[in-house]
Each structure stands twice: as structure tokens, then as C-alpha cells.
Amino acid sequence: MCEPVTLTALGAGIAAYAGTTATVVGLGTLGTLAVASTVASGVMAAGGAIKQGQAAKAQARYQSQVERNNSQIATWQAQDAVDRGKIAEQRQRLQVARLAGTQRATFGSSGVELSSGSPLDVLGDTAQLGELDALTIRSNAEREAYGFRAQSQNLQAQSGLTQLAGRNSQQASYISAGSSLLSSAATAGDRFATYRYYRGGK
Secondary structure (H helix, E strand, C coil): CCCHHHHHHHHHHHHHHHHHHHHHCCCHHHHHHHHHHHHHHHHHHHHHHHHHHHHHHHHHHHHHHHHHHHHHHHHHHHHHHHHHHHHHHHHHHHHHHHHHHHHHHHHHHCCCCCCCHHHHHHHHHHHHHHHHHHHHHHHHHHHHHHHHHHHHHHHHHHHHHHHHHHHHHHHHHHHHHHHHHHHHHHHHHHHHHHHHHHCCCC
């Protein structure tokens, strides 16, 4: 499909041709101007429609790229959430191990037997609760990462839809341009015939 600038030049040429033809068949100045301006107007409208379609496609291409970039950022955020979760989980386990070590040292310095009774229960509870906290940290990190992955996939899908909308806008502009050209040609033909009839050409 022609560029708007090319269509403008083409329109000027067609209008000039239409004007020359109208003059040759003796339509007079008014008839010549009417036919030529109708053709030129149609070509200009077609060029404007195509320009709008191209602008819409360019905007869609830009927006699609923004969405792809945001999708990549969300993917990185998902990986960051997983990495942070692993570090936090390891820290939690180290803290629990230090706490258990402190408890053993405290019990040992007091001469308390660690293999049975309350001291053993305390150490067991510390290990169990510490592991539960570590698993909770892991679960929270995985949920956060899942949210970012879902966001990334949604943005990828939206990027595809945006590109499709841009292509559809451009195709619609071609249809509109063709419609403008056909309409102006029909109007010009009608005016040509009308002026010729009244000029006695029949």
C-alpha cells in the first residue's frame, strides 16, 4: 500500500488528469474543478486513513515492546523472590541451630540431663518450630515467585494481543482508504456525467 506522501502526489496527478479530461470534453471551469477536487479529496482521505493506521500500528508495536520488557522484569523478580527465600530459609535454620546450641550449653552448665525429660522436649520443640518457620519462609517465597511468573505470562499474552490490534488497525485503514477512493471515484463519475449532461454532451 502506498505511503500517504505518495498518495498525495498521486492524488494531485489524478486530479490534474481528471481536470484535463473534464476540460477536453467541454465541462467548463466549474465542472473541471468539481471533478478534479472530488478525486483529490478522495485520495487525500485515503492517505489520511492509511497514515492513521500506520500510527496505530507503530503505537501498538511500542506498547507491545513495553509489555515484553515488563514481562522480563517480572521473570527476574520471580527468580529474585526464589533466591531471597532460599537465603532467608538458610538463615532461619542457622538461627535455630544456634538457639539449640545455646539451649544445650545452658542445660549442660546446669548439670541437667539432655537425653530425657523437659530439656529433651525443649530441644525438640525448638527444632520443630524452627523447621516450620523455615518451610513457611520457603512457601512464602514460592508464592511470591508464582505471582511474578503469572504476571510475566499475562504480560506476554497482552503483548501478543497489542500487536494483533496494531495489525488490525492498519488493515482497517487500508479498507477505509479503499472505500474513500471508491466513493470519490463514484462521486466524480456522477458529477462528470451530470455536468456533461447539462452541457449538452449526454
